[in-house]
Amino acid sequence: MLWLDLYAIPIIIRVFLVVLFPFSALDKIFDWKDALQQANSSFLPGGPILLVLGILVEFIAPVCIVLGWHDRLAAFVLAVFCGVTALLYHNFWSYPDFWIRGESKARGHFWDFLKNFGLAGGLLLITFGTNLAPLSYVASHPLSSTPVYAAPTVDRHPIHCGSAGHTCQP
Secondary structure (H helix, E strand, O other), rough: OOOHHHHHHHHHHHHHHHHHHHHHHHHHHHHHHHHHHHHOOOOOOOHHHHHHHHHHHHHHHHHHHHOOOOOHHHHHHHHHHHHHHHHHHOOOHOOOOOOOOOOOHHHHHHHHHHHHHHHHHHHHHHOOOOOOOOOHHHHHHOOOOOEEEEOOOOEEEEOOOOOOOEEEEO
16 A cells, blocks of 8 residues: 555646646647637737747646656646636636526636636645645545644744744644
C-alpha cells in the first residue's frame, strides 16, 4: 500500500485535476480564429499574445504539476489563470438571458465561471500543500474530516498570524 499512498494516488489526483488544460490548449490551436475572437473580447489589448501565453500555461503547468517539478508555482500560475479567465471571459452577468427557459448563453458562462473557480481551489490546495491521508485510513474512517481549521505550522515553528505578531495556537 505504500507505493499506492506515496505515488499512485497523488499522481492520479493531479492528473484528474489538470487533464482538461492540455485539451483546452489544443482546442485553442485548432480553432485559433474563435479563440482569438474570445481573447480580443476583453478590455485587455494584445489578443494574439494573450492567446499564446494562455496556450503555453495550459500545456506547461499541467506537466509540471503531474511530474512534481515546481508544482506549487505551476499550480499557483494555473489557479491565477483560471480566476482571471473566469472574470474576463465568462462574465455571465452581462448577458440578459440568464433567467429564460431553455438555452441561455449567460448560464453557459455561469457554469464555466464556477468551474474555473472550482479548479482554482483545487490548484491552490496543491500550491499551499495538504497532507494526503493514507488510503487505508480513509477507507477505515470514511466519515472523518480533514483538519482544515488546525493551526498551520511549518518545520515545527508556529506561523505568526493576526495582528501584533500573535502566534496561532493549535
